[in-house]
Amino acid sequence: MGVPAASAPREPGDRSVNGALEDAVRTALTRVIDPELRKPVTELDMIPSVRVVDSAAGDASPAARAEIELRLTIVGCPAADRIERDVREAAASVAGIEEVSVDVGVMDRATRDALIERLRGGRARMPFTRESTTRVLAVTSGKGGVGKSTITANLAVALAAQGLRVGLVDADVFGFSIPGLLGIEGAKPTRVGEAIMPPRAHDVAVISIGMFVEPGAAVSWRGPMLHRTVEQFLTDVYFGDLDMLILDMPPGTGDVAISVGQLLPHAEVLVVTTPQKAAADVAERSAVVARQTGQTVIGVVENMAGLAQPDGSVLELFGSGGGDETAARLGVPLLARVPLSVGLREGGDAGIPIVTDENDAAGAAIRELASAIARRGRGLAGKPLGVTPR
């Protein structure tokens, strides 16, 4: 459809020109993406009306003003300013539109509920089923402090940097550290009706128990409560369409590991361990629990491996061989050896994942790990084989 040039003479009240401009504005608005729902505002029932009117009636060549109704999903939507600005800019970019006015309001409850229902696609409540196309990767370790959360956060960012749509669940309920590692400590999810919108960091959608408890508070829940929380993270958090959902598991073989095993028996599991051979025992145990629930252990990451010294020697602070030992016991490949790195630790403390730094050896190792995992594809993990037993 042709759009009149800005300079074309217009008759006051010329509906055909204004109608064409309205269509052009609507088309321009399809480029405005809601940062939380990750879809165009035009597909989210957020633009109930677009009108183009003559702003100066009676003038020989009146200016065209776009009057746009914008309905946000909730009161106090954190992305409100950004969405309004993007709507204004998109409308103003249409040739022939000289003024833009945006009437900002909030959609009514029925519209919002219908929207959430539609976004969920009428799917079963739990979207990450065996049949979904999202790969689920649980990162586990035998004991605490081996760098599991650091590896998980960096891995998620590396996969997102490779173009994958990534969600990250911090299921390490007692030692949640993912928000800090990704620089979003204090970020709160937004509630839209019954759905919870996860904050985003470094292009990863993140949910953590740390976002629901008061700063400094400890989580001292027992099994059923933990199970409900993990279940709620998987059902009520709106991640949108994901290529990969990554879970930072608590270390060891506790209640959460069992819950995740029950809820996501088709998940792939990555085991993080250190170079200490003595740690192979506990690392192996965490994988055994995963296997008991049907999950597939895809490999081992050895973290805190040798640190290259300026003189060319390698400082093996935690010994060597632990990764190979664990991988051999589990009969899976050692997918990465991530060296000790001051940058990795500093990046974690500062909330800036080192994985985006081209010069850090640990970052490079995690980028390669991400590529290996992405290349692996979903494989047959959890997919129905379509074989009918005779």
Ligand SMILES: Nc1ncnc2c1ncn2[C@@H]1O[C@H](COP(=O)(O)OP(=O)(O)OP(=O)(O)O)[C@@H](O)[C@H]1O
């Ligand atoms: N390769 C590494 N080089 C240097 N420091 C590291 C490395 N990996 C992790 N660290 C540091 O080790 C500490 C423990 O890491 P992290 O919190 O990721 O461990 P974790 O296994 O997730 O622990 P937990 O499960 O108990 O929460 C952090 O201070 C982190 O910065």
